Amino acid sequence: MSWIRMAIAGVAFLGVASVASAQGTPPQGEEHHGGPGGFRGRGSQMLFQGIELTDAQKDQIAKIDAKYKAEREALRPAGGQMQGPPDEATRTKFNEIRTKSQAEYRAVLTADQQKIFDKNVADMKARMEARMKQQ
Numbered sequence: 001m002s003w004i005r006m007a008i009a010g011v012a013f014l015g016v017a018s019v020a021s022a023q024g025t026p027p028q029g030e031e032h033h034g035g036p037g038g039f040r041g042r043g044s045q046m047l048f049q050g051i052e053l054t055d056a057q058k059d060q061i062a063k064i065d066a067k068y069k070a071e072r073e074a075l076r077p078a079g080g081q082m083q084g085p086p087d088e089a090t091r092t093k094f095n096e097i098r099t100k101s102q103a104e105y106r107a108v109l110t111a112d113q114q115k116i117f118d119k120n121v122a123d124m125k126a127r128m129e130a131r132m133k134q135q
Contacts, residue, residue, distance in 0.1 A: 047105070047120050051113045060108045068101045 053061070075090050075097075086094070102121060106114055 046124055047102075047117065049120055050116050051109070051120075053113075057108050061105055064101060064104045064108070067104075068097050071097050 048061075072094070075086075075093055106117055109117055
């Protein structure tokens with residue numbers, strides 16, 4: 001698995017800083033940045049696609065993301081850019097963080113929302129596996 005694909009997969013799974021952005025287009029004139037209340041990338045759109053979140057849920061999701069942000073950042077070299085493929089230990093830690101954060105995101109959701117979330121997670125995993133087979 002190439003380090004670029006691992007980085008993309010990590011961003012897709014871990015990039016859930018702002019679920020509000022995944023709910024639709026931003027108000028005109030607003031910029032989106034990473035972190036709570038901002039937009040991190042397609043990962044948040046994909047995980048919460050088709051799920052209408054309440055403001056309270058959005059706040060809880062942002063808090064969960066902030067909780068794991070420091071752990072994710074600690075795994076990256078200074079400057080935040082990966083300089084090659086991560087080693088197996090780093091990859092394992094990223095996966096552990098992803099698993100824990102997704103479980104916490106899921107716990108915030110209603111039973112109906114969890115079904116959609118689970119499907120979105122499965123779809124993301126299937127797309128990642130298909131990309132890996134293309135190599």
